[in-house]
Amino acid sequence: xxxxxxxxxxxxxxxxxxxxxxxxxxxxxxxxxxxxxxxxxxxxxxxxxxxxxxxxxxxxxxxxxxxxxxxxxxxxxxxxxxxxxxxxxxxxxxxxxxxxxxxxxxxxxxxxxxxxxx
Numbered sequence: 001x002x003x004x005x006x007x008x009x010x011x012x013x014x015x016x017x018x019x020x021x022x023x024x025x026x027x028x029x030x031x032x033x034x035x036x037x038x039x040x041x042x043x044x045x046x047x048x049x050x051x052x053x054x055x056x057x058x059x060x061x062x063x064x065x066x067x068x069x070x071x072x073x074x075x076x077x078x079x080x081x082x083x084x085x086x087x088x089x090x091x092x093x094x095x096x097x098x099x100x101x102x103x104x105x106x107x108x109x110x111x112x113x114x115x116x117x118x
Contacts, residue, residue: 004052004053004056005056006056006057006058006061007027007029007061008029009029009030010027010028010029010057010058010061010064011027011028011029011064012025012026012027012061012064012065012068013025013026013028013068014026014065014068014069014071014072015072016072016073023069023072023074025065027055034055037054037055
């Protein structure tokens with residue numbers, strides 16, 4: 001297997017053009033920038049044995065690309081997000097409501113049973 005060229009100190013930036021649903025990706029270093037990707041024709045009837053990747057990224061560079069895409073609002077398909085903070089706040093609100101009912105004398109705080117007064 002061939003070794004792939006990893007560009008050291010690579011910065012990755014992504015810009016969103018929402019009106020066209022287009023995303024521009026820029027690869028650059030301190031002293032150079034990436035050029036447009038060029039496609040070349042090939043014969044689809046023959047297997048491509050010596051195919052090289054369009055570009056290669058190290059793990060930190062791939063993470064930077066993912067972070068940039070996340071920053072502009074792209075999420076993995078089927079991503080539902082984490083509601084942890086919201087769930088904690090909702091639980092806290094429920095607790096505060098129970099405490100308020102207890103203070104008002106309408107709820108036994110330890111058994112969660114409403115107090116019925118005759």
